[in-house]
Every structure is written in C-alpha cells, then in structure tokens.
Amino acid sequence: MFFHIVLERNMQLHPRHFGRDLRDKLVAKLMKDVEGTCSGRHGFVVAITGIEHVGKGLIRDGTGFVTFPVKYQCVVFRPFKGEILEAVVTMVNKMGFFAEAGPVQIFVSNHLIPDDMEFQSGDMPNYTTSDGSVKIQKDSEVRLKIIGTRVDATEIFCIGTIKDDFLGVISDPEL
Amino acid sequence: MDELRRTLSELKHLRRASIEKDMCTHPGVIGGLCIRCGQKVDDQSGVAFGYIHKDLRLGNDEVARIRKRDFKNLLRQKKLYLVLDLDHTLLNSTRLLDITPEEEYLRSQTHALQEPLKGSLFRLDYLHMLTKLRPFVRTFLKEASNLFEMYIYTMGERAYAMEMAKLLDPENVHFNSKVIAQGDCTQRHQKGLDVVLGHESAVLILDDTEPVWVKHKDNLILMERYNFFASSCRQFGFNCKSLSELKSDESEADGALATVLEVLKQIHGMFFDQKLGDNLVDRDVRKVLKTVRMEVLKGCKLVFSRVFPTKFQAEKHQLWKMAEQLGALCTTELDPSVTHVVSTDAGTEKSHWAVREKRFLVHPRWIEAANYLWQKQPEENFPVKQTKSQL
Numbered sequence: 001m002f003f004h005i006v007l008e009r010n011m012q013l014h015p016r017h018f019g020r021d022l023r024d025k026l027v028a029k030l031m032k033d034v035e036g037t038c039s040g041r042h043g044f045v046v047a048i049t050g051i052e053h054v055g056k057g058l059i060r061d062g063t064g065f066v067t068f069p070v071k072y073q074c075v076v077f078r079p080f081k082g083e084i085l086e087a088v089v090t091m092v093n094k095m096g097f098f099a100e101a102g103p104v105q106i107f108v109s110n111h112l113i114p115d116d117m118e119f120q121s122g123d124m125p126n127y128t129t130s131d132g133s134v135k136i137q138k139d140s141e142v143r144l145k146i147i148g149t150r151v152d153a154t155e156i157f158c159i160g161t162i163k164d165d166f167l168g169v170i171s172d173p174e175l
Numbered sequence: 176m177d178e179l180r181r182t183l184s185e186l187k188h189l190r191r192a193s194i195e196k197d198m199c200t201h202p203g204v205i206g207g208l209c210i211r212c213g214q215k216v217d218d219q220s221g222v223a224f225g226y227i228h229k230d231l232r233l234g235n236d237e238v239a240r241i242r243k244r245d246f247k248n249l250l251r252q253k254k255l256y257l258v259l260d261l262d263h264t265l266l267n268s269t270r271l272l273d274i275t276p277e278e279e280y281l282r283s284q285t286h287a288l289q290e291p292l293k294g295s296l297f298r299l300d301y302l303h304m305l306t307k308l309r310p311f312v313r314t315f316l317k318e319a320s321n322l323f324e325m326y327i328y329t330m331g332e333r334a335y336a337m338e339m340a341k342l343l344d345p346e347n348v349h350f351n352s353k354v355i356a357q358g359d360c361t362q363r364h365q366k367g368l369d370v371v372l373g374h375e376s377a378v379l380i381l382d383d384t385e386p387v388w389v390k391h392k393d394n395l396i397l398m399e400r401y402n403f404f405a406s407s408c409r410q411f412g413f414n415c416k417s418l419s420e421l422k423s424d425e426s427e428a429d430g431a432l433a434t435v436l437e438v439l440k441q442i443h444g445m446f447f448d449q450k451l452g453d454n455l456v457d458r459d460v461r462k463v464l465k466t467v468r469m470e471v472l473k474g475c476k477l478v479f480s481r482v483f484p485t486k487f488q489a490e491k492h493q494l495w496k497m498a499e500q501l502g503a504l505c506t507t508e509l510d511p512s513v514t515h516v517v518s519t520d521a522g523t524e525k526s527h528w529a530v531r532e533k534r535f536l537v538h539p540r541w542i543e544a545a546n547y548l549w550q551k552q553p554e555e556n557f558p559v560k561q562t563k564s565q566l
Binding site for chain 2: 081091093094095096098107109110111112118119120121122123125146147148149150157158159
C-alpha cells in the first residue's frame with residue numbers, strides 16, 4: 001500500500017556547500033540519500049514530494065560539518081501481511097514463481113498455487129491448468145495475497161499466495 | 176439456531192486456519208520467510224539452493240516432494256535429467272596472460288559476444304579469459320534438450336559459470352535457474368546430486384573428471400578432456416603442442432560430443448522402451464547405462480602383462496575395473512579362451528604367447544579408447560612396442 005507521510009532526518013553538510021545554494025544542495029543530498037531506500041517501519045521510499053521545514057544548523061565539534069534537522073513529505077510503499085496486490089511475473093521455475101510489484105519482490109511457492117495447475121518446463125516455463133485455460137508465465141499479471149514480509153536496508157521481500165478466491169492471473173503477457 | 180450454527184462453523188474455520196499456521200512444517204525458507212506460511216524462520220537446516228535464489232533453503236522432505244513431482248512431469252514428456260560439466264567437457268578456457276606466442280593469432284579471431292550463436296571463440300575481458308566452445312556443442316545441446324532436462328554443474332565460480340551459460344545458451348532456454356557452481360556444493364571438492372532437483376535414478380552426468388563424483392559413479396559418463404589451449408595441455412602434463420598451436424581442432428562430426436550424443440540417445444531409447452512392461456517410475460537409468468557399457472567389450476577375455484606394478488592386486492587396478500565395466504572378462508593366467516593380451520612391452524612372455532597363438536596383443540590405451548568412444552576399436556591401431564629389457 002502507498003502512504004504519504006512526513007519523515008524527519010538529520011542531514012550533515014560539508015562546509016564547501018555553504019553559500020547561496022545551501023538549501024538546494026541540502027534538498028538534493030536528501031533526495032540522493034533517501035529515495036530508493038527501505039526501512040522496516042515505513043517501507044520503501046518512492047519519492048520525496050516536498051520539504052516541510054529545515055531546522056537551524058548545528059556545527060559539530062571538531063569537524064566543521066553542520067547538521068540540519070529536515071522534515072519532509074514523501075510517498076512510501078509498504079506491503080502488509082494479508083494485503084492483496086497486483087504484480088507482474090518475472091521468473092517461473094519448478095519451485096514456484098517470482099513476481100514484482102514496484103520495488104517489492106514476491107515469491108509464490110508451488111505450495112500456494114492451486115493444485116490443478118501443473119508446472120510445464122520448456123523455453124517458456126509456465127504453470128497451466130489441465131485444460132490449458134489459465135496460464136502463468138513471465139510477464140503475466142497476477143493478483144496475489146501477501147502472507148509474509150521481510151524488509152532490509154535495500155529491498156523488501158515477500159511471500160505470496162494465489163490459492164484463495166479471486167486470486168490468480170488477471171491478464172496474459174502482451175504479444 | 177441457524178445463526179448459532181453459522182457462527183460455530185466460522186469459528187471452526189478460523190481455528191483450523193490458525194492451527195494450520197502453527198502446524199506448518201516450514202518445508203523451505205526463502206529470504207528468511209517460510210515458503211508456505213510466510214512466517215519468519217531462523218532455521219538453517221536443510222540444503223541450500225543458492226543457484227535458484229540466493230537465500231533459498233529446502234528441507235529434505237520438500238526436496239523429495241519436488242523431485243517426485245518433477246519426475247512424473249518429466250516422464251510424461253519422455254525426458255530424463257542430464258548434468259553437464261563445463262571445463263574440458265563442453266568448452267575450454269584460458270587466462271589471457273597464459274596465451275603462448277603461437278596462440279597470439281587467436282586474439283584477432285574472437286567473435287563478438289553480442290552474437291554468441293555465430294562463433295565458438297570468445298574473449299571475456301572482464302574475466303581476463305579466452306573461451307573456446309567444443310566443436311558440435313550447439314547441435315549437441317539442441318538435440319539433447321529434446322531428450323533431457325539439462326543442468327550445468329561446474330567447480331568454477333558463479334560469475335564464470337553464468338558467463339559460460341550465456342555463451343552456450345544465449346536465449347536462456349536450457350539452463351534457466353539450473354546453473355550450479357562451486358559455491359553450491361555441500362561438500363568441498365565434491366560434486367553432489369543433492370542440489371539437483373531430480374531423482375538420482377534418472378540422472379546422467381557428463382564430466383571429464385571422475386574423482387569429484389565419488390558418490391555418483393554409477394551415473395557418470397566420463398568424457399575425453401577437451402584441451403584446446405596450450406595452458407590446458409600443460410595443466411595435465413602434456414608436452415606436445417596444443418590444438419590451438421597446431422591451428423587445428425577436434426572433429427565436429429565424430430568428436431567426443433557427437434559420440435556421446437549417440438550413446439545418450441541409445442540409453443534414452445532403452446529407458447523409454449515400451450516393450451519392457453514395468454512402470455517407468457521404477458526404472459533406473461544407471462542400470463541402463465551399465466547394460467550399454469557392458470556391450471562394448473563383450474566377449475573379450477583379457478590378460479594383462481607389465482601393466483600393473485609388481486605385488487599390486489590386479490583386480491583393484493583402474494584398468495582392470497574399467498575393462499570389466501565394459502563387459503570384458505579379466506584373468507591373471509593365460510588359457511586357451513583368452514582373446515587379448517594387454518601389454519606395455521612386446522617382449523614379455525605373455526606378449527610372445529599372444530603372437531604365437533595368434534591372439535590380439537594391444538596397448539592398454541585400447542581399453543581407454545573403448546571407454547571414451549563406446550566402441551571396440553580396431554586392435555591394430557594399438558600396437559605394443561618392444562622395450563629394451565634390463566639384463
């Protein structure tokens with residue numbers, strides 16, 4: 001799920017940046033440092049939408065660096081257990097398939113794929129029903145439910161299932 | 176009354192779901208999460224399958240379950256498993272700094288990496304290597320893929336393995352999620368089928384090195400080494416000029432890969448033979464391999480002369496065992512039923528007997544050739560020289 005929240009961060013700036021463009025340089029550094037990172041609490045920071053407030057700078061003893069507390073608004077993405085997401089399949093193998101929903105990678109093992117779908121190996125590995133009516137292959141879009149998440153500094157990894165009602169393939173890959 | 180019944184059944188459903196969650200046996204763990212219930216699991220048991228995903232571990236039950244399911248799937252497609260070694264089996268690589276002056280001409284003959292299907296000699300700058308694919312390898316892979324699900328299993332590092340896989344399989348059709356490298360081995364210096372998701376009874380291995388497959392000798396088809404580069408020849412102690420220095424190469428049409436492809440087709444055909452009647456699931460490709468091997472020197476009775484060191488127990492010698500595996504009978508004493516005398520010296524008593532009794536007198540290489548070429552070779556191609564005896 002996406003959230004629009006306010007976060008705070010202490011930014012350290014080297015004295016060579018002090019001058020007319022100090023605030024711009026601070027904002028640029030903030031974007032470079034924060035966009036694309038993850039945290040357990042907030043999830044994946046997708047983009048910074050605005051700066052709410054830049055506090056007074058505090059000179060650090062002995063180094064000359066200055067610390068500014070910055071409050072900023074940003075869009076974050078955090079998957080939750082039980083949440084239903086749409087994702088694009090990136091890889092299919094005999095263990096299950098991997099799918100991506102934005103920055104999040106989700107693995108659906110064959111334990112959590114309906115029993116009537118069998119794995120077909122070949123140059124385009126896929127899971128297909130016995131009558132061939134439903135097929136999951138690379139670039140298919142699927143609706144899945146998250147049943148477990150793990151977040152570290154650079155990525156979010158989830159376990160998903162398509163075994164419940166209304167889950168599964170939404171559309172086939174574009175030809 | 177109805178409402179009560181409905182509530183009770185909902186509660187039962189919830190209770191069952193939560194019990195199922197608590198009772199999850201965590202068949203496998205990926206990225207620290209159970210693949211079945213999604214909970215965080217700290218377990219480090221089971222086998223790591225780093226080549227499928229860097230953080231994947233599977234319990235033994237799960238491996239067995241996947242193997243069984245996959246095997247049924249493959250049998251339906253009439254396929255078996257084939258594990259392929261890289262170095263000296265499908266290709267030969269050398270470091271750029273090991274190139275000899277006579278090999279310098281190769282530098283200008285490399286093919287573009289962007290068009291791997293067009294060539295067989297590639298220069299990989301970031302790995303500082305030159306790689307030569309073995310003749311016939313592309314046709315081999317294409318035809319073998321109709322009969323086998325293939326894996327790459329190398330003792331090289333993962334980065335090297337992935338680059339080689341890209342050269343051999345640029346469209347990622349044969350080896351998707353099936354490139355096993357040194358880091359995936361569960362035992363040091365040993366390759367094992369424990370990291371292959373296939374039943375041992377349906378796996379054939381092609382490798383030029385026997386000692387790494389101690390646990391799976393019966394699945395192994397030993398390949399003749401492909402030494403194209405000078406550094407490779409030196410590595411194995413050969414002082415002659417290499418194929419690259421002689422500006423020559425292994426024959427495409429009847430090189431090692433073409434020969435072994437025919438053998439694989441034969442084994443595959445025998446395995447899936449409908450007339451045998453019993454269940455396909457119960458068949459064992461190792462037995463078929465043994466049977467095919469036993470045909471090579473069937474009917475031959477061998478005696479060895481000056482081949483084994485004195486006081487060495489003959490039956491334990493590698494050549495003796497090799498000959499027996501190829502279907503020959505080996506004895507230590509001469510008798511009228513002996514057909515071949517295998518010797519390194521034409522001056523021994525047993526060698527003289529062979530010439531006198533008009534039996535075949537062959538060099539031990541005759542047995543090795545039969546082993547690599549899967550066919551009895553003409554005996555006249557393996558003459559024995561007379562060595563100066565010490566008086």
